[in-house]
Amino acid sequence: MSSTGTDGPVVRDRPVAQAVNVTKRFGSTVALSAVNLVVRPGEVHALVGRNGAGKSTLVSILTGLHAPDDGHVTFDDEAAPAAADRDGWRRRVACVYQKSTIIPTLTVAENLFLNRHTRGYGGLIRWPALRREAEKLLAAWSLDIDVRQPAAMLSVEQRQFVEIARALSVGARFIILDEPTAQLDAAGINRLFGRIDDLRAQGVTFLFISHHLQEIYEICDQVTVLRDARHVLTAAVADVDRPTLVAAMTGEDVTLPQVAHRPSLAGAPVRLSVRDLATTSGAELSLEVKVGEVVGIAGGGSSGKVDVAEAIVGLARPARGTVVLDGRTLRPGSVPDALAAGVGLVPQDRHREGLVPALSVAENVTMTVPHRVGRYGFISPARRDALARQTIADLAVKTSGPQESVGDLSGGNQQKVVMGRALAGDPKLLVLIAPTAGVDVRSKQTLLDVVADVRRRGATVLVISDELDDLRVCDRVVVMFAGRVTGEWAHGWTDNELVAAMEGVGFDHV
Numbered sequence: 001m002s003s004t005g006t007d008g009p010v011v012r013d014r015p016v017a018q019a020v021n022v023t024k025r026f027g028s029t030v031a032l033s034a035v036n037l038v039v040r041p042g043e044v045h046a047l048v049g050r051n052g053a054g055k056s057t058l059v060s061i062l063t064g065l066h067a068p069d070d071g072h073v074t075f076d077d078e079a080a081p082a083a084a085d086r087d088g089w090r091r092r093v094a095c096v097y098q099k100s101t102i103i104p105t106l107t108v109a110e111n112l113f114l115n116r117h118t119r120g121y122g123g124l125i126r127w128p129a130l131r132r133e134a135e136k137l138l139a140a141w142s143l144d145i146d147v148r149q150p151a152a153m154l155s156v157e158q159r160q161f162v163e164i165a166r167a168l169s170v171g172a173r174f175i176i177l178d179e180p181t182a183q184l185d186a187a188g189i190n191r192l193f194g195r196i197d198d199l200r201a202q203g204v205t206f207l208f209i210s211h212h213l214q215e216i217y218e219i220c221d222q223v224t225v226l227r228d229a230r231h232v233l234t235a236a237v238a239d240v241d242r243p244t245l246v247a248a249m250t251g252e253d254v255t256l257p258q259v260a261h262r263p264s265l266a267g268a269p270v271r272l273s274v275r276d277l278a279t280t281s282g283a284e285l286s287l288e289v290k291v292g293e294v295v296g297i298a299g300g301g302s303s304g305k306v307d308v309a310e311a312i313v314g315l316a317r318p319a320r321g322t323v324v325l326d327g328r329t330l331r332p333g334s335v336p337d338a339l340a341a342g343v344g345l346v347p348q349d350r351h352r353e354g355l356v357p358a359l360s361v362a363e364n365v366t367m368t369v370p371h372r373v374g375r376y377g378f379i380s381p382a383r384r385d386a387l388a389r390q391t392i393a394d395l396a397v398k399t400s401g402p403q404e405s406v407g408d409l410s411g412g413n414q415q416k417v418v419m420g421r422a423l424a425g426d427p428k429l430l431v432l433i434a435p436t437a438g439v440d441v442r443s444k445q446t447l448l449d450v451v452a453d454v455r456r457r458g459a460t461v462l463v464i465s466d467e468l469d470d471l472r473v474c475d476r477v478v479v480m481f482a483g484r485v486t487g488e489w490a491h492g493w494t495d496n497e498l499v500a501a502m503e504g505v506g507f508d509h510v
């Protein structure tokens with residue numbers, strides 16, 4: 001984009017942000033190798049790449065959290081602030097991460113002006129003024145949120161808007177959104193995209209990270225692809241078709257294979273019986289699943305699907321009802337009991353329930369199956385590493401080896417370790433909650449192939465997700481809306497009907 005003044009020299013739009021030949025190493029890992037990125041004013045610029053390609057590392061350099069080993073960053077063609085000048089960085093750029101930086105116990109207004117309270121005489125915080133300022137700020141960006149409510153009450157979507165507003169209020173006009181749609185349902189994604197459009201019209205520029213390529217086509221103007229720490233492509237989104245984009249990301253010419261479907265065995269016995277389950281949030285489910293059957297539980301953000309899944313695996317204690325696995329009634333609210341009965345679990349929140357970041361890949365993969373890697377209380381490091389190597393190979397985990405700390409892996413590779421751990425016990429029942437969240441387009445296929453694989457070995461699988469690709473591997477999909485099962489769809493549903501069902505349309509279709 002450029003504009004010409006009639007009475008002056010050509011004025012070029014300076015890049016809002018630029019990374020110039022940026023290289024970053026972590027020990028022997030090269031996370032970025034001479035990477036360039038140019039983000040121009042008013043664009044929504046997609047940053048894509050496979051898990052471990054270097055996207056988060058580039059973000060940490062663009063936000064001043066890490067210093068590059070080589071190369072530099074500019075904003076509006078000016079050198080980036082010094083590393084210690086955090087306020088300087090905050091005035092230029094902000095990143096909305098998947099993990100919230102909002103403090104739940106404070107109100108929205110307090111979060112918006114954290115450490116910048118309007119003070120009156122004697123240094124006392126002037127609460128009414130603070131509230132008014134917060135309201136003014138949100139109104140200026142057409143954000144409709146009650147500033148007096150505690151931030152804990154905010155939905156994921158509102159929390160993201162508050163973080164964006166906070167960044168705008170300190171002057172930043174360049175916002176990085178790191179997989180912003182990962183925890184939103186279809187309606188939430190639409191609203192987010194609406195806001196992005198509005199803010200862009202008001203002069204805000206975005207860098208948008210997502211593994212959902214359709215989102216790139218929907219909302220972004222430019223796309224930059226990183227592969228194996230290198231910059232491989234920057235182009236207008238309109239000029240790159242999907243196969244070209246996937247090829248740029250993977251380095252291969254790929255047509256992704258369709259997930260093989262095998263109908264469940266007609267006479268197979270029931271393995272899982274969920275009887276009159278009710279969660280403390282009021283969601284209800286009764287369900288029987290056969291040996292070798294793959295059943296999806298689908299629904300939007302407030303459908304209750306995750307609540308019932310968490311009650312099934314013992315992550316939450318149900319208000320009532322029973323869960324019976326191969327004739328054994330599971331102890332309510334006990335994950336250890338579920339694991340002992342043969343449940344393998346990929347939880348929704350890998351940060352909270354999934355992984356211990358300081359431990360190695362091998363320790364994380366095997367932590368729920370000590371009996372498989374040792375005897376009489378002694379762990380055999382060799383057996384543990386062998387099992388971990390198997391996981392690394394099967395799931396194509398990008399890591400330097402079984403000894404690497406899980407905390408040093410990229411987000412998508414951490415998710416693969418969580419899957420590896422769920423599989424390590426050779427489960428009878430595999431419960432996968434949003435299993436491909438944050439996982440790249442190619443790895444998604446690997447993870448979904450796992451489902452077909454464990455089913456072949458006779459396991460029963462529950463897939464809790466609103467991702468159509470995740471649900472496609474299922475023999476049938478149970479749809480929940482507002483805490484109730486509203487329909488059931490056999491394999492072969494169309495995208496439109498399932499999306500409509502998840503949004504609460506077509507209740508009668510049971």
Ligand SMILES: Nc1ncnc2c1ncn2[C@@H]1O[C@H](COP(=O)(O)OP(=O)(O)OP(=O)(O)O)[C@@H](O)[C@H]1O
Binds near residue numbers: 026029031413
């Ligand atoms: N603190 C760290 N210590 C060691 N290695 C690291 C660290 N942070 C990142 N890496 C490595 O740098 C590489 C790039 O990781 P990065 O997190 O930038 O990838 P990504 O593209 O964001 O992936 P994902 O899509 O999975 O989030 C990976 O090999 C990762 O293991």
